[in-house]
Amino acid sequence: MCGIVGAASANDSIPFLLAGLATLEYRGYDSAGLALLPNEGVNGLQRARSKGRVAELASKVAQAGMSGNVGIAHTRWATHGVPAEHNAHPHISGGLAVVHNGIIENYEALREKLQGFGYVFTSDTDTETIAHLIQACFKGHIGEPAENLLSAVQCAVAHLKGAFALAVISEEEPECLVVAREGSPLMLGIADDGHYAASDASALLSVTKRMMYLENGDIARLTPESISLIDRLGQPTQRNVITSSLNANAVELGDYSHYMQKEIFEQPQALSNTLEMISGAGQLQAGIFGAEAADIFAQIDSVLIIACGTSSYAGMTAKYWIEQVAGITCNVEIASEYRYRQSVPNPNQLVVVISQSGETADTLAALHHAKALGHHHTLAICNVPESAIVRETVLRFITRAGPEIGVASTKAFTTQLSVLFLLTLLLAKANQRLDASTEKAYLDELRHLPIAVGKVLALEPSIKAWAGYFADKQHALFLGRGRHYPIALEGALKLKEISYIHAEAYPAGELKHGPLALVDSEMPVVVVAPNDETLEKLKANMQEVSARGGVLYVFADSGSTVTSSENVHVLQMPDPTGFKDGGFKTDDFKSTVFKSTDLKNNGLLSPVLHVVALQLLAYHVALVKGTDVDKPRNLAKSVTVE
Known part of the structure; x- marks a missing residue:
């Protein structure tokens, strides 16, 4: 993986290809390249590749004076072979070039077979195998010689195992x-001057908003004038053309220094947009999750949440909510592990899959596995309405976070949490555990959430002042209890992702069972300290750290009675009651429903507020350390391979 763009245009495709690659930079990559078919007067296939950023590739293309109406381009995130120019895509076999996202599981056997035919490999990748395989189908080394490029690709993909x-x-x-x-995701763009392809809709916005999402098994032939499409059986087929709701301006940086900073500060609006359907509602309707939701919620006896990374921490937080409020058993599975163990299927269980992109390979494979086991009550929480996960579940809720460009997820996480809380309330209603007055109180707290998050964002100067203490540290420990333990996990993940400081999170009560051995003055200990039923126990855990020379950085709720001392730094979260000057005002949001000024928000929804503070901490520590905030090393935004 990581990003594909392609063009069959009536005009020079170079501007689109380079702009598309630049748009996809946020996904994370280590090299880039493109290939063009010759225009009149130019001999042979043209190719340029470079290790590093798209800007370096653009410079090479300009120096070579390359142009061509038909071309392909790629940003690579290394899976097979080190980051190097010889491993960068496109890969060539004769006069044929290929770019590829995904992993070919049987490439070693194919490589050996192709070498027996005389094909010479110059890279360490699985992708070069595809190029030679298509060429072998063209030449008749495998089967009868293909009649054209479409049939050669059709022949080749029949021999591939894996995702691509x-x-x-x-x-x-x-x-x-x-x-x-x-x-692996792929979509087509339909424009007046030609037809285009990309692995992400954002890469097509510079030329069109009319898009066609391909299904698994589809093969398409694009020319400037036409699209021909066949399914996995080789039969002509059609896919719906949609008009994307994405806005090109939404993926621009604007006045912010980094996309991560922009997206942290977009969270009040993202929450407001996501929760817009509860505008003025005195009660929730199950239909917000789909037409069959009410019937399904009435049938289920447990919940299984499947996700990866940050989304799995959203699921872990929801487990506390669902079991406490709805009285329903909830389990959370790491998607990459779920299908590789023996589990006990339950046809009355609701399977919830969570993914920002909706194309996360491990989560999608876990969904397929759950369905194969007989789980037929499925629900997707996702930020991309046209994604594979959304298309393959019975129920769905599309968060309205807008495009998330920074590799480290922020607004996708908090909007996922808000939707999971809505799900909790609906499950509680179905289980006869939510009376009308309590439901209204929870809905009021949800309506107040964007303003409450705005108050947390106003703490940025104080959080920024802490960042310098972390800059020369190699390790950090995060502690939380109850529903804030997953938030501690998420805080540790954010810090390690973008600052490269090794960070771990533990339930605070586990300190004395091992992690306390690591505590010294060189390991900062970050504590999530809500003013809830676990506070006194948490304060005792902090004493254990202080007694051993540890330095504490505590995010404490207003009124939590946690006080500063020599090695205890305390930052008080905003008073959740009332509206104070300097925060976000209700007219900062498109909707006018978020008017509450007197509701407490430090109860069950407290995790949403505390995680925003931890996001800001990670961001400012990374700034002090000078790391690449939006494109941290070795990571990709959309993980579309296992």
């Missing part, structure tokens, strides 16, 4: 681009 999105061009047919999808 492909874009292929060939000197044999210089007017066309062929693409194929199996398990």
